Amino acid sequence: MITKSHLIEWLRACDAIYTENKTYLTQLDTAIGDADHGNNMHRGFRKVGEQLDSLADKDIGALLKAVAMTLISTVGGASGPLYGTFFLQAAGKASGLNELNAAQMADVLEAGIGGIKMRGKASAGDKTMLDAFIPALEAFRTTPDDLQTALNNAADAAEKGAEDTIPLIARKGRASYLGERSRGHKDPGATSAAMMLRELAKAAEGDA
Amino acid sequence: MKKLINNPDDVLREQLEGMQLAHHDLIHIHLDPAFITRKEATPKGKVALISGGGSGHEPMHGGFVGYGMLDAACPGEIFTSPTPDQMYEAGKAVEAGAGILNLVKNYTGDVMNFEMAADMLMADGIKVQNLIIDDDVAVKDSLYTAGRRGVGTTVLMEKIVGAAAEDGYTLEQLSTLARKVNRYGRSMGMALTSCITPANGSPSFEIGDDEMEIGIGIHGEPGIQREKMKTVDEITEMMTLGILEDPAYHRQLRAWSPEKGEWIDVAETDEPFGSGDQVIAFVNSMGGTPVSELYGVYRKMNEIIEKKGLTVVRNLIGPYITSLEMQGCSITLLKADEEILKYWDAPAHTPALRKGM
Ligand SMILES: Nc1ncnc2c1ncn2[C@@H]1O[C@H](COP(=O)(O)OP(=O)(O)O)[C@@H](O)[C@H]1O
Ligand SMILES: [Mg+2]
Numbered sequence: 420m421i422t423k424s425h426l427i428e429w430l431r432a433c434d435a436i437y438t439e440n441k442t443y444l445t446q447l448d449t450a451i452g453d454a455d456h457g458n459n460m461h462r463g464f465r466k467v468g469e470q471l472d473s474l475a476d477k478d479i480g481a482l483l484k485a486v487a488m489t490l491i492s493t494v495g496g497a498s499g500p501l502y503g504t505f506f507l508q509a510a511g512k513a514s515g516l517n518e519l520n521a522a523q524m525a526d527v528l529e530a531g532i533g534g535i536k537m538r539g540k541a542s543a544g545d546k547t548m549l550d551a552f553i554p555a556l557e558a559f560r561t562t563p564d565d566l567q568t569a570l571n572n573a574a575d576a577a578e579k580g581a582e583d584t585i586p587l588i589a590r591k592g593r594a595s596y597l598g599e600r601s602r603g604h605k606d607p608g609a610t611s612a613a614m615m616l617r618e619l620a621k622a623a624e625g626d627a
Numbered sequence: 628m629k630k631l632i633n634n635p636d637d638v639l640r641e642q643l644e645g646m647q648l649a650h651h652d653l654i655h656i657h658l659d660p661a662f663i664t665r666k667e668a669t670p671k672g673k674v675a676l677i678s679g680g681g682s683g684h685e686p687m688h689g690g691f692v693g694y695g696m697l698d699a700a701c702p703g704e705i706f707t708s709p710t711p712d713q714m715y716e717a718g719k720a721v722e723a724g725a726g727i728l729n730l731v732k733n734y735t736g737d738v739m740n741f742e743m744a745a746d747m748l749m750a751d752g753i754k755v756q757n758l759i760i761d762d763d764v765a766v767k768d769s770l771y772t773a774g775r776r777g778v779g780t781t782v783l784m785e786k787i788v789g790a791a792a793e794d795g796y797t798l799e800q801l802s803t804l805a806r807k808v809n810r811y812g813r814s815m816g817m818a819l820t821s822c823i824t825p826a827n828g829s830p831s832f833e834i835g836d837d838e839m840e841i842g843i844g845i846h847g848e849p850g851i852q853r854e855k856m857k858t859v860d861e862i863t864e865m866m867t868l869g870i871l872e873d874p875a876y877h878r879q880l881r882a883w884s885p886e887k888g889e890w891i892d893v894a895e896t897d898e899p900f901g902s903g904d905q906v907i908a909f910v911n912s913m914g915g916t917p918v919s920e921l922y923g924v925y926r927k928m929n930e931i932i933e934k935k936g937l938t939v940v941r942n943l944i945g946p947y948i949t950s951l952e953m954q955g956c957s958i959t960l961l962k963a964d965e966e967i968l969k970y971w972d973a974p975a976h977t978p979a980l981r982k983g984m
Contacts, residue, residue: 445827453706453846454824454831462704491743492660495681495707497736500743538739588771592735595772596765596844598851 421519421566421623423479427471429622430486434468436614437461447607451594455496456607463494463502480514483507483527497592498608501535501548508534521566528556528573539591546589546601548608551577555616570620577613584609628828635825639682639704646689650978653693660710662717663689663700669723674792674801675699677717678730678785680737681706683824684845687782687948690979696789697730697977705824705951706846708736714744718753726754726798728805730784732777733761738881742890745883754798758805759880760784762812762959764870765842765851769878776844779909779959780812782947783971786980790973791966802882808967810897813873815842815866816957818913819856822847822950840955841865845913847950859920863927866958871900871935900962902936907971909942909959914949916956921945924956932960941971947979 437444437460444457466489474482483506491503509531513519519527532552541547558576562569584606589595594606632638640658647656655664662679669675678688679701688700699717703709718727727748731741738759745755760777769775788805796804818840821830824847831847834840839862842851857865879892900906908928910921921944929939940963948957963971974983 449827449831453848454827455704455707458704458826459707492710492712495703495710495736495740497708497734497739499708499710499736500739539735590771592773593846593848596776596851597849598772600849600851 421524423482423517425622425625426479426482427475428625429619430464430467430471432618432622433615434464436618437464437611440614444607444611447605447610450604451589451597451601452607453593456498456611459494459496459498460611463490463499466493478514479516479519480510483510483513497539498548498611501539501608504534504538505531521569524566524569525556525560528559532556541591544587545591546584546587546594546606546609547591548606548612550584550587550606551580551609551612551616554580567620567623570616570623574613574617574620577616581605581609581613628823628825630823630825632825635828638825639702642682642685643689643702646978653976653978654689657716657720660713660716661702662713662720663692663702664717664720665693665698669698669721671723672725672795673723674725674796674798675718675721675723675727676730676785676789676792676801677701677714677721677727678781679703679709679714679717679741680732681708681846683847683951684948686946686979688785691782691785691789691977693975693977694984695793695973695975695977695982696785696980705826708734708740711740711743711747714741715747718744718748718755719751722748722753726756728788728792728798728801729755729757730781730788730805731757731759732781733759733774734776735773737777742881749883754885756798756802756883757881758802758809759882760809761878761880762809762814763844764813764815764873764876774878775876778816778845779814779911779948779957780809780961782911782943783812783907783909783959783961784808786975787967787970790970790975793973794970804966806895808961810895811962811967812959813870813897813900814957814959815869816844816850816913816955817841817862817866818843818850818950818953818955820915820954822914822953824951843913843950843955845948845950847953859923860927863924863958864931867928867931870958870960871932871937874899900937900960904937905940905963906932906937907941907943907961907963907967908932908939909947909961910944911948911957911959912946913953913955913957914946915952915954918945921956924958928958940968
């Protein structure tokens with residue numbers, strides 16, 4: 420089971436990981452974007468981190484919804500509405516719940532990723548965050564064992580998916596303006612998505 | 628990094644505070660969330676015109692808030708689109724019964740954030756339309772990209788559509804005019820240097836002394852291609868012909884359909900320029916290029932335009948839509964008919980553009 424306190428620890432860890440990788444993610448976005456992705460993620464999750472203590476008594480749906488609203492109003496750029504929609508749609512599958520089993524977790528992830536597809540209209544292979552999220556969901560769903568293994572496999576698949584964006588030509592977002600010149604660079608959004616899923620797998624290992 | 632700043636985190640707020648002090652006779656700055664409105668309330672029954680985008684392009688958009696142009700502007704972080712709560716609060720502050728037209732430059736983030744804001748305002752019963760500006764001819768197709776970027780035409784749009792709003796256009800009439808201005812306007816930009824955002828402290832790309840970037844946007848990003856440095860005449864010719872010889876451009880643009888009650892894709896086609904056309908020519912500095920060099924560009928551009936049988940009937944020259952301290956320039960040509968010229972010539976009084984009053 421994933422409990423609410425696992426998720427709070429996860430969000431705290433996201434705050435830490437985007438603080439640590441602010442410069443790295445911005446460097447990735449300097450090569451094929453406008454040099455702000457790390458700053459955007461850091462600004463958004465710093466604000467989420469500040470609010471976590473006040474969200475401790477909410478159910479998982481309300482927690483994820485509060486995260487969505489904070490990200491939407493602080494991140495900006497393309498990733499703000501996209502990650503915001505991810506959390507908003509995920510929240511819809513978790514309202515009233517205080518823990519998630521594997522099937523519920525899969526529904527939450529699927530709804531969140533569906534939100535990104537709906538808002539950004541990108542497909543697999545367009546060199547976006549979906550190239551981390553889509554294989555991660557696939558790996559999660561096809562892991563028959565326990566929830567923890569499924570989360571680990573999802574994080575592995577997301578990291579591989581992010582690596583695999585390197586040879587792709589971007590077809591969505593700012594990187595698409597570069598055409599051929601976008602080849603040979605890792606997509607910043609896919610990288611931040613893989614970090615988010617790795618932190619989820621790590622947080623789930625802790626005591627609840 | 629050498630910049631006239633205190634703490635990089637405070638740059639945006641301090642800039643807005645300075646604007647407030649300097650232009651309190653014209654505008655009012657709101658913080659948390661950040662937006663800029665005119666000092667006077669929107670006259671009842673006038674459509675409210677709002678724009679916004681990342682900061683770092685000054686004087687656009689905040690400098691164009693005032694009589695004859697925008698009712699409000701929403702500044703995001705430097706080069707980062709603003710968030711929906713900014714446009715929502717700005718919209719509620721300036722709407723005056725006739726609805727809101729949002730002028731949105733075509734970047735994935737701007738389009739999505741303005742769309743979420745429009746949804747929030749419409750949920751409050753306010754009529755809203757979003758008009759997407761995509762005029763950068765350096766981006767060739769929209770099938771494999773996010774589509775053409777919104778650049779120089781935005782400045783001309785804010786002037787022309789702002790004056791028509793002042794003249795009593797309804798939201799529908801204003802949207803129709805704005806769509807025409809977008810179809811008639813085309814731009815191309817180039818850079819001699821990159822720029823440094825205060826938050827990052829290092830150049831957005833490396834470029835040699837003998838190199839330039841062709842087909843840049845306005846976010847310090849590299850262009851479509853890198854070339855060896857050339858003379859101003861050669862560079863101007865490449866840009867002017869790039870615009871004049873651009874073929875018809877077909878794409879779908881997002882708009883709100885009041886009939887269907889949902890966001891739809893509307894097919895739009897820009898027809899190429901032709902001999903006999905009258906144009907408004909806008910030669911813009913990316914921030915670091917001096918006005919003297921812009922006149923060099925204007926000289927050659929005018930020669931090429933005349934040779935092709937078109938006439939420049941109005942012009943705008945200077946730094947109006949910039950990328951911080953980047954050296955480089957952009958050219959925008961807007962085909963001008965009677966309606967467009969009438970509103971280009973109409974009075975305006977804003978911090979950065981003043982005409983006839
Ligand atoms: N249409 C889209 N669908 C999904 N993800 C997208 C889309 N457009 C951009 N992205 C993601 O957003 C990332 C860039 O985010 P960020 O730099 O924060 O915003 P911006 O591009 O507005 O500067 C890209 O690396 C990509 O993964
Ligand atoms: Mg970016």
